[in-house]
Amino acid sequence: MLYGKENRDEAEFLEPIFGSESEQVDLPKYKLAQQSIEPRVAYQLVQDEMLDEGNARLNLATFCQTYMEPEAVKLMSQTLEKNAIDKSEYPRTTEIENRCVNMIADLWNASEKEKFMGTSTIGSSEACMLGGMAMKFSWRKRAEKLGLDISAKKPNLVISSGYQVCWEKFCVYWDIEMREVPMDKEHMSINLDKVMDYVDEYTIGVVGIMGITYTGRYDDIKALDNLIEEYNKQTDYKVYIHVDAASGG
Ligand SMILES: Cc1ncc(COP(=O)(O)O)c(C=O)c1O
Structure with a gap:
């Protein structure tokens, strides 16, 4: 039943979320405010901004990891500092x-x-950068040894068009020509009939992807490896694979 509470001290205030002085203040979006606000209010504001995104259980873009044990989250937060x-x-x-x-x-x-x-690494992007750099430098070493004019052409990287954007970044940062093997309805992962057409002596490596964010498929790394082994038997300009195993590793 509803009734007047005798001991009002006990519950006179609820823990306010928005009921604070900061509520009266307009917060600029693109520069720091003149006045500070309470951490819990700042937390709530940021959390509310992101309210309708980032639920991993509902988000196919993160198709690999939709659940993590709370103990893993705990360990991660304990090591943040x-x-x-x-x-x-x-x-x-x-x-x-x-x-x-x-x-x-x-x-x-x-x-x-x-x-x-x-x-x-802090994520697959960094892993791809490191893998890509390793491919570039070891290609350069091999190519120079074989007497290739390495300044005649840009080195290239062969990858299916289903690549994650970090590979585009890698190619821009490291001045690499990106050779995309197109995907189509019949080829929702790397097209094994076409991939070797893109390889030449300036190829720093071929990237196999596990899994492709757009199609959810895995490149057939074993079949790709067989193709590369065959190719390498016929040339001094050997090519190697880097697997971007963001989810399939
Ligand atoms: C295949 C692939 N490579 C690389 C990345 C980049 O990973 P991160 O966001 O961890 O840097 C992703 C992320 O979705 C990916 O799916």
């Missing part, structure tokens, strides 16, 4: 990273004799 790049300051974090690199090498069946290396 670290400057993990400083390996000497955070030796235990470094050790965990090193274990992860070993686990992945093991998953990829790197042989005991092989000297593998790896690193954590």
